[in-house]
Amino acid sequence: MNILLWVVQGVLCAMFLYVGTLKIIQPKEKLVSSLGPWVEGVTPGQLKFIGLLEVLGALGLVLPMYLDIYPILTPVAAFGLGITMIGAIMTHLNRNENKNLVNNIVILGLCLFVVIGRLMLAPVIDFSF
Numbered sequence: 001m002n003i004l005l006w007v008v009q010g011v012l013c014a015m016f017l018y019v020g021t022l023k024i025i026q027p028k029e030k031l032v033s034s035l036g037p038w039v040e041g042v043t044p045g046q047l048k049f050i051g052l053l054e055v056l057g058a059l060g061l062v063l064p065m066y067l068d069i070y071p072i073l074t075p076v077a078a079f080g081l082g083i084t085m086i087g088a089i090m091t092h093l094n095r096n097e098n099k100n101l102v103n104n105i106v107i108l109g110l111c112l113f114v115v116i117g118r119l120m121l122a123p124v125i126d127f128s129f
Helices: 002-025 028-035 037-041 044-067 073-094 098-121
Strands: none
Touching: 002 028, 002 044, 002 073, 002 098, 028 037, 028 044, 037 073, 044 073, 073 098
């Protein structure tokens, strides 16, 4: 289970690092073609903030456990990215962009898998007293 969780964490990390970095460094106009029309509904500042949250969450998925420094931050980061995906789902629902929902729901499921996995299935900390 630990290996599967590491694989999922790595995939999510790579994906959120890539997309988050795009949102931070590329102009809004260019992102409409690569990320979709939802980008038109947010300001450039909001887009950069979302990107920053995604990059920080991506790093939080792997670095705390890899460095063994506050490893409890790994499920916390996965939970935060899950909240981000709920926001993405709500945005696409409000804009009637239903084709994007499947991807967002799958990513949300993977984030929840990491949360549950790192708290219960292959815990990062020992909860027994």
